[in-house]
Amino acid sequence: MRSERLKGHLDLLLMSVLSRGPGHGYEVITRLRERSDGAFELPEGTVYPALHRLEEADLLASAWKVVSGRRRRIYRLTPAGAAALAEQAEQWRVFSGSVARVLGMPAAGPAWRPFLGGALA
Amino acid sequence: MTRRAADAPGDAVEDYLDRLLVTLSGSPRQVRYTLAEVEAHLRDAVAAGMAGGLTEPEAQAQAVRRMGPVTGVTGQRSGLARPSLALARRLTLTAALIGGAGFVAIGGAGLVARVLLAAKGDAFLTAPWPQDSYTRADCARWLAGRPGAHSCVTAMLADHAGDFLLQATAAGLFGLLVLAGYFALRQHWRDRATLTALPAGTAEALGTALAAVAAVACFGTAFDTELTRRGIGAGEPWSLAVAAAVAAVVFAVALGRARRRARPG
Numbered sequence: 495m496r497s498e499r500l501k502g503h504l505d506l507l508l509m510s511v512l513s514r515g516p517g518h519g520y521e522v523i524t525r526l527r528e529r530s531d532g533a534f535e536l537p538e539g540t541v542y543p544a545l546h547r548l549e550e551a552d553l554l555a556s557a558w559k560v561v562s563g564r565r566r567r568i569y570r571l572t573p574a575g576a577a578a579l580a581e582q583a584e585q586w587r588v589f590s591g592s593v594a595r596v597l598g599m600p601a602a603g604p605a606w607r608p609f610l611g612g613a614l615a
Numbered sequence: 616m617t618r619r620a621a622d623a624p625g626d627a628v629e630d631y632l633d634r635l636l637v638t639l640s641g642s643p644r645q646v647r648y649t650l651a652e653v654e655a656h657l658r659d660a661v662a663a664g665m666a667g668g669l670t671e672p673e674a675q676a677q678a679v680r681r682m683g684p685v686t687g688v689t690g691q692r693s694g695l696a697r698p699s700l701a702l703a704r705r706l707t708l709t710a711a712l713i714g715g716a717g718f719v720a721i722g723g724a725g726l727v728a729r730v731l732l733a734a735k736g737d738a739f740l741t742a743p744w745p746q747d748s749y750t751r752a753d754c755a756r757w758l759a760g761r762p763g764a765h766s767c768v769t770a771m772l773a774d775h776a777g778d779f780l781l782q783a784t785a786a787g788l789f790g791l792l793v794l795a796g797y798f799a800l801r802q803h804w805r806d807r808a809t810l811t812a813l814p815a816g817t818a819e820a821l822g823t824a825l826a827a828v829a830a831v832a833c834f835g836t837a838f839d840t841e842l843t844r845r846g847i848g849a850g851e852p853w854s855l856a857v858a859a860a861v862a863a864v865v866f867a868v869a870l871g872r873a874r875r876r877a878r879p880g
Contacts (some may be wrong), residue, residue: 519652520659537683538660542652543690564659567652 504544506586507534509553509571509579516570518561519545545569553578627675628657635685637811640701653688704804705812708797713822715793716862720826722787724858725780731850732780737772741779742840742848744771779851816873822866830859 511517511525522545523538548554553575556567571579632654639646657678664674682688732740749771757770764770833856840849 518655520656523656537681537687538656539653539682539685539688542649542688546649547690564655565651566655567648 506582512571516568518566627679631679638685701809701812704809709818711797712818715790718786718790720858720862724854725783727854727857737776740850741775743768816870819870826863
């Protein structure tokens with residue numbers, strides 16, 4: 495998937511990945527790639543401005559920890575982030591469902607379900 | 616780590632981190648944190664690549680390629696957007712430092728001129744205008760301002776000397792304001808991108824060169840005045856020359872310090 499198209503949904507995807515547990519930047523991008531079966535490929539460096547922006551908005555919080563002998567910044571979803579994720583996931587569900595109906599396709603295709611499943615539950 | 620090892624070419628990760636360091640803006644802490652995050656990310660990616668069978672250079676190249684351009688990490692829209700802003704800030708700081716120091720130097724020339732005035736009189740500081748270049752009204756104005764003067768020429772010299780001292784004082788005060796602005800702005804714009812937008816010591820080198828040129832020009836004018844006009848009016852160029860020479864020395868010392876600080880190891 496083109497990274498330009500992905501960028502518009504990056505905040506939602508990052509919050510969704512972190513809703514499954516805290517992680518550092520490399521873990522986040524690895525989980526994103528794995529859970530999309532490699533469909534979501536974007537320059538890995540672009541997650542950092544997004545993570546920092548989400549932290550500034552109090553949707554994420556971070557703490558430095560030494561993991562595997564290396565100092566890492568671990569991000570976790572805040573309660574405000576969890577609420578924002580649920581809201582944005584619902585908006586996405588409505589939007590994608592509408593687009594899918596117009597296109598005559600089943601709503602929320604398989605590529606998105608692993609990310610939104612938790613938030614939509 | 617030795618300088619040779621630190622600067623060793625061919626390490627794609629180190630090269631990437633160097634580029635990122637000079638591109639990042641923000642507070643020193645933000646810069647350090649982002650650099651540490653990205654370095655940990657790249658080291659993890661290299662380790663994963665090597666675990667997957669790549670050689671270290673191949674794994675480094677892959678890690679850097681996947682990370683994308685440094686502007687992606689900094690969140691800049693284009694590679695030139697923020698560096699040019701940083702350059703504009705650095706040029707502003709450079710102009711403020713050199714301009715402020717220049718005006719302060721003129722203020723210093725005023726102090727030198729006061730000493731010369733006390734030692735050698737008005738005629739040494741400023742030369743009288745040619746006789747056909749001023750009117751009786753001018754004379755009356757100068758004499759009114761200098762009631763103790765015994766002639767129009769004496770009053771004119773005292774008036775011109777006073778003007779020079781006043782203008783030099785004003786320039787000095789303005790220079791102090793500009794330098795205060797420079798220090799405030801430097802504190803405000805202390806992000807790495809701004810500080811490294813020009814090579815270390817650029818402002819000091821430029822200031823040294825400009826002050827040295829001004830000193831040579833003023834010394835030349837002063838010597839010429841001494842020879843052709845028997846010193847009448849030589850005080851102004853002498854005072855400016857001394858102030859410019861002092862400014863050149865101060866800038867040169869600052870340049871030496873800036874170069875020593877920038878030297879690795």
